[in-house]
Amino acid sequence: MDRLAKLSSQKAVVIFSKSTCCMCHAIKRLFYEQGVSPMIHEIDEDSRGKEMEWALMRLGCSPAVPAVFIGGKLVGSADTVMTRHVDGSLKMLLKDAGAIWL
Template sequence: MDRVAKLASQKAVVIFSKSSCCMCHAIKRLFYEQGVSPAIYELDEDSKGKEIERALMRLGCNPSVPAVFIGGEFIGSANTVMTRHLNGSLRKLLIDAGALWL
């Protein structure tokens, strides 16, 4: 859990992902298209990926990826991020976290 918290706080937007996950790809694309450059941790390419994945599951991520943190806070997985994007609240979170500028 400490490793997840440390990694999640190192940049305004952090995404825990797997390189073969289509939903992870869609979420990363969403952030890039918003003009955000997130830190991305590909768990299937990390030697501690399984450990991080278990920690994400304990946080409530099911499935474990994509897991999105904004401003060091766990936002949720693909469904939550897409819902926030569609209702307009994602942009405010990104601005408040310093990931986007007006």
């Protein structure tokens, strides 16, 4: 959990992902299209990835990835991020975190 907290606050937007996950790819693309350069942490390429996956699940991410942190705070998985994108609240979160300029 400590490592997860440290990694999630290293940049305005941090995405925990698996390199083979299609939803992870879609979420990363969404952020790139918004002009955001997120820190991507591929947990399937990390020797402690299983620990991180369990920690994400304990935080409420189900499935564990993609897990998106903005401004060091957990936003959620793909469904939450997409809902925020559609209702317009994602842009405000990104602006408040300093990830984009409006």
